[in-house]
Amino acid sequence: xxxxxxLEMLVELCEDEIVLENPDIDLFEEGLLDSFGTINLxxxxxxxFNISVxxxxxxxxxxxxxxxxxxxxxxxx
Amino acid sequence: MTPYGNIVFFIIIGILLxxxxxxxxxxxxxxGYNIVISIVVLALIFGSSxxxxxxxxxxxVFQLLLIIGYQKYRSQKNNTSVFVIAVLLSILPLVLVKVxxxxxxxxxxxxxxxxxxxxxxxxxxLETRDGLIKDKISPVxxxxxxxxxxxxxxxxxxxxxxxxxxxxxAPSGQDYQKLLLSGINYxxxxxxxxxxxxYLIYNYxxxxxxxxxxxxxxPFQGQIAYMYMYSFYLFFxxxxxxxxxxxxxxxxxxxxxxxxxxxxxxxxxxxxWNRWHMSLSFxxxxxxxxxxxxxxxxxxxxKNKYTVSYIGFFLLFFLMGIWHGLELHYVVxxxxxxxxxxxxxxxxxxxxxxxxxxxxxxTHAIGVFITFxxxxxxxxxxxxxxx
Numbered sequence: 001x002x003x004x005x006x007l008e009m010l011v012e013l014c015e016d017e018i019v020l021e022n023p024d025i026d027l028f029e030e031g032l033l034d035s036f037g038t039i040n041l042x043x044x045x046x047x048x049f050n051i052s053v054x055x056x057x058x059x060x061x062x063x064x065x066x067x068x069x070x071x072x073x074x075x076x077x
Numbered sequence: 078m079t080p081y082g083n084i085v086f087f088i089i090i091g092i093l094l095x096x097x098x099x100x101x102x103x104x105x106x107x108x109g110y111n112i113v114i115s116i117v118v119l120a121l122i123f124g125s126s127x128x129x130x131x132x133x134x135x136x137x138v139f140q141l142l143l144i145i146g147y148q149k150y151r152s153q154k155n156n157t158s159v160f161v162i163a164v165l166l167s168i169l170p171l172v173l174v175k176v177x178x179x180x181x182x183x184x185x186x187x188x189x190x191x192x193x194x195x196x197x198x199x200x201x202x203l204e205t206r207d208g209l210i211k212d213k214i215s216p217v218x219x220x221x222x223x224x225x226x227x228x229x230x231x232x233x234x235x236x237x238x239x240x241x242x243x244x245x246x247a248p249s250g251q252d253y254q255k256l257l258l259s260g261i262n263y264x265x266x267x268x269x270x271x272x273x274x275x276y277l278i279y280n281y282x283x284x285x286x287x288x289x290x291x292x293x294x295x296p297f298q299g300q301i302a303y304m305y306m307y308s309f310y311l312f313f314x315x316x317x318x319x320x321x322x323x324x325x326x327x328x329x330x331x332x333x334x335x336x337x338x339x340x341x342x343x344x345x346x347x348x349x350w351n352r353w354h355m356s357l358s359f360x361x362x363x364x365x366x367x368x369x370x371x372x373x374x375x376x377x378x379x380k381n382k383y384t385v386s387y388i389g390f391f392l393l394f395f396l397m398g399i400w401h402g403l404e405l406h407y408v409v410x411x412x413x414x415x416x417x418x419x420x421x422x423x424x425x426x427x428x429x430x431x432x433x434x435x436x437x438x439x440t441h442a443i444g445v446f447i448t449f450x451x452x453x454x455x456x457x458x459x460x461x462x463x464x
Binding site (some may be wrong): 036042055 | 140203204207208209330362363364366367370371375381386389422425427429
């Protein structure tokens with residue numbers, strides 16, 4: 001898993017290129033992700049990187065920007 | 078004694094908390110002492126009814142055995158049916174409390190706060206299932222969490238892993254001082270909201286509404302006035318209570334999550350549920366909606382993922398509705414909000430493609446106006462005056 005792959009996944013899920021331009025954007029504040037988007041994110045993470053993140057472990061404060069998501073995933077690999 | 082119901086309650090907990098504050102300012106943990114005073118305050122709250130006290134004790138022991146027992150089981154095996162049985166058992170007392178009165182057995186079982194303790198208990202079983210609670214749990218600490226007196230009667234609903242961290246860290250004297258000041262600040266916000274604003278709204282408007290308006294208002298205007306006044310009353314009363322609970326928690330070194338974040342300034346209905354009774358709506362979001370949608374997505378029984386999401390919203394709001402009570406107006410209240418969220422979600426996706434509703438201060442203001450009125454109408458249903 002590299003950073004680029006995670007960002008590409010986020011572009012697909014958020015349907016917005018802004019994730020690439022500003023990887024520190026708050027995805028929930030900006031309405032790019034919501035609870036439903038989060039589910040799709042968790043499913044995609046499992047499919048693409050084979051990392052299983054329990055929903056209860058997904059904390060919006062810790063997973064709110066593309067950079068933070070990359071960091072969280074790197075930690076779990 | 079009702080928690081935060083009168084000045085005597087505040088004086089008692091004020092005195093009981095003095096050693097907590099002194100220990101805190103010296104940078105020491107007051108956990109042991111706080112557990113002791115919790116028992117005292119719980120006895121004050123529940124002691125007046127023998128039936129209530131016995132129910133509470135039996136209920137708590139039942140939940141403790143269930144959580145610790147399930148955790149023991151989970152450390153060896155992970156069978157789905159055992160998990161489902163554990164969850165059903167933990168909500169069984171709450172279901173009985175709601176259903177027994179309908180069978181004419183209201184005094185058999187039931188006490189203040191039963192649903193809020195159930196939320197915490199179910200949450201622990203779900204997180205244990207997810208493998209997030211692995212360390213051995215002390216029954217005393219677990220009981221302290223479930224029965225944490227500042228929040229025992231009506232929340233906010235805290236989470237174990239967060240609570241656990243607070244319980245096991247003693248902030249430095251300086252940090253505690255900040256916590257103490259913000260706690261006191263919350264308590265004064267509570268006084269303003271509950272004992273001044275909610276009190277005034279109730280005694281000067283609500284008791285005359287909707288019909289005893291001495292002919293100042295037409296019946297229709299009376300209903301409209303009732304709708305808005307009831308909404309404000311509900312907010313100030315509950316946000317006031319929640320501020321007390323958050324404030325007292327902080328003095329005890331526990332940063333109980335806030336319940337309200339300016340809900341009437343929400344720009345849309347999703348935003349509203351991130352600001353109104355937050356600890357409850359986040360509980361339903363995380364433990365009902367998201368789990369349901371993820372489960373359905375993995376099973377692939379329904380192709381369209383939006384359909385799954387909408388069924389999830391219906392489930393969430395239906396449960397939230399009947400949690401308030403099994404009366405028709407609560408059910409309709411829940412379904413009404415499900416409908417609002419789904420409609421907004423459809424609009425949001427439609428707008429993402431066409432971009433006809435831009436993001437600027439004008440659309441923001443219109444959004445706040447529409448949301449405010451839609452929400453007030455929801456509370457009007459909730460009040461039970463409509464039917």
